Amino acid sequence: MRVTRTLRATAGAALTGALLLAASGTASADQVRVDQWPLQAFGAEQLWKQATGKGVKVAVLDSGFRETHQDLTGQFLAGPDFAKSTMAAASEHLKPNEDIRDHGTAMASIIAGHGHGPGGSKGIKGLAPDAKILPVPEYKNSGQATRWAVDHGADVINMSYGENIKAGDMCESIHYAVEKGVVVVAAAGNDGWSQKSYPVGCPGAIGVGAVDEYGASSDANNYNSDMDLLAPGKQIPSAMGKSDSDYKTSKGSSASSAYVSAAAALLKEKFPDLTPGQIANRLVKTAGLSQAEKGKNLKLPDEHYGWGYIQPGPALRKDIPAGPAAGPLAMPKGKAPQQAVVPGADKGQDPDPPMGAKDKLMLYGGIGVGVLLVVGVVITVMAIVRRRREMAASRSWG
DSSP, X not given: OOHHHHHHHHOOOOOTTSBSXXXXXXXXXXXXXXXXXXXXXXXXXXXXXXXXXXXXXXXXESSOOOTTOTTTTTOBOOOOSTTGGGGGGGGGGOOTTXXXXXXXXHHHHHHHOEEESGGXXXXXXXXXXXXXXXXXXXXXXXXXXXXXXXXXXXXXXXXXXXXSSOOTTHHHHHHHHHHTTOEEEEEOOSSOSOOOOBTTTSTXXXXXXXXOTTSOBOTTSOOSTTOOEEEEXXXXXXXXXXXXTOEEEEESHHHHHHXXXXXXXXXXXXXXXXXXXXXXXXXXXXXXXXXXXXXXXXXXXXXXXXXXXXXXXXXXXXXXXXXXXXXXXXXXXXXXXXXXXXXXXXXXXXXXXXXXXXXXXXXXXXXXXXXXXXXXXXHHHHHHHHHHHHHHHHHHHO
């Protein structure tokens, strides 16, 4: 039974450091709405009676964005200036005929596309069509990008990328975001391995893998304890960056993360006082499994399935106690550092602060004292050596 029916009843390997969505075909604007099976599966028309993401800001950390795409006009807020000169860093991962803005445009459309044509009936409609996108084309420096997004009002942060190392203050910045009440969603990755990766491996990030329309977890999903939830990630139409009317049908945990970010935006609109952990709690408590997975008697969370696939309808409608602020997922401990962590430096410390007059006086004074001490030691050693030589000479000649 398809997951679309289940949901209604209840309401390519990525390169290390690369964005986690692989294109698998083209689609015309006339096809994409019909092909958006996740909207049908989620019962989007009914969902939007509960929430549309209005008033919610979703920061998308990605490679770039085509802000003039016909399905996204007016959906973008102002992004950071610091990222404009670094977009070329993502170009190393591009395939022939790809545009550097493809991936970010795709994620933004899945989250907050409004379609086009009469009543927005054509093209991509996002799961949270009234949310606004904070475009942050700086995923390579996700610590800086995350802090910028938090400080500029993000309610949700979408991270559809991954690396096999923790870079800079990636995890510290996610800690900072969660502490400020921001929901952070990250892609599990499409390598089909159990190796740990980041930012999904950072405490506080909701790890997301791909599921198809039958509710089956993708074989390409990375699997380990960082897998929290599944969401649509196969045969997903999305807007692309080459032109204002460009589309592709794609697959991967990137798209899955975007759907979870959109679901979080719906929940943030309806339940603005919930913490990131409590938002995650609603998604976890209403997650589903296909009949095939239910028959396996899985012990949840499972490294392949997490808690199951998201069901935004029940998450919005059900009477679920808020629960502890931290929620059911791994959350960072203690207080987050308030600025970037530089490798080799103490957290929160400037490794090369400007030197004032007093500092200079202390430095040069210290150098002077040190020189005098060294000279004194040298003179003392020379005197001792000379005395020993004299004593030795007197003994040998006597």
